[in-house]
Amino acid sequence: MVLHGCGEGDASNGGFGKGPPQPTVKAEAATTMRFVDSISAVGTALANEQVTIAAPVTERIIRLNFDDGDFVRKGQTLAVLAAAQENAQLAQAQARARETQQQLARVRELRDRGFATKSNLDQQVAAAAEASAQSAQARATIGDRVVTAPFAGWVSLRTISAGAIVQAGTEIARVSDLSTIKLDFTVPETILPVLRPGLVIQAVSAAYPGQPFHGTIHVIDPVLDPTTRAVKVRALLPNPGLKLKPGMLLTVTIESAPRIALSVPELAVVGEGDDRFVYTLGPGDKVKRTRVQTGVRMNGRIEVAQGLNTGQKVVTEGVVKIADGMKVKVAGAKNAQQKGPRRPVKGS
Secondary structure, three states: OOOOOOOOOOHHHOOOOOOOOOOEEEEEEOEEEEEEEEEEEEEEEEEEEEEEEEOOOOEEEEEEOOOOOOEEOOOOEEEEEOOHHHHHHHHHHHHHHHHHHHHHHHHHHHHHHOOOOHHHHHHHHHHHHHHHHHHHHHHHHHHOOEEEOOOOEEEOOOOOOOOOEEOOOOEEEEEEEEEEEEEEEEEEHHHHHHOOOOOEEEEEEOOEEEEEEEEEEEEEOOOOOOOOOEEEEEEEEEOOOOOOOOOOEEEEEEEEEEEEEEEEEHHHOEEEOOEEEEEEEOHHHEEEEEEEEEEEEEOOEEEEEEOOOOOOEEEEEOHHHOOOOOEOEEOOOOHHHHHOOOOOOOOO
């Protein structure tokens, strides 16, 4: 019977001479990238300017000069209410004003000739002023029956028609300026040191998930909510395509403290309680468990504030298979050297 020695085992099949095989890992150098601190909130979109225009008096609508969703200019007539009685009152007041002015001219002439007293002149001046005021009041009453747009914007859906009798206070039109959107959102009071007017924000709507909208913080409410200890912030977002509508719910992201910092893939970082570690690759492909101080996470990478140098290689895949001081095999690192150049085959 022939006995085979077992002094040199095969490492690939678990022999005893060379121990377990070296674990294969992936590694890459730590590199720098841009990081920012992000604050998230949810806000509601508002029109830059919005007003509900109501009927000033109870009257019949003679004419409407807009249709559903129309764009109207500042000062454009939206509706005209009946004013026949008011026009008659204006004509009467104007006639009275002309008469009193003529009488005033005659009294002044008589006064100059000494046939009228100062008291007569004062009475006629008062009568002329009163007639003029009545005429102005009649014109104002007619003006109230012509409804105009206070600013340029888009009108909402019409709910009334020409010929209808509306009560005072009945909505005639709602005009909204959508050229710029006001975005109101709240953040905790702890975020106040980061906020300032002019800070850039990014907003995303569920209607356009792949299209972020950018704007800037316009004003920060000087008073906090005493119940929630939150502060309301208003940002302004340009809206050239009119995609954003008042009432939309938007997710807001505020970026602050931009910086260039060292980074490694998130999979390279191992957590142990409050501590964070990476495995750095040293001479002879031996790994060293290195404690690091980490920061924010962005795009699959994590910020490393302390513990690493630029270009230092860390294990990015296979960290669960290794331990401090272990020798590893780096995938793809020495393949070219092991294969070497191909030698030409001699002909037979």
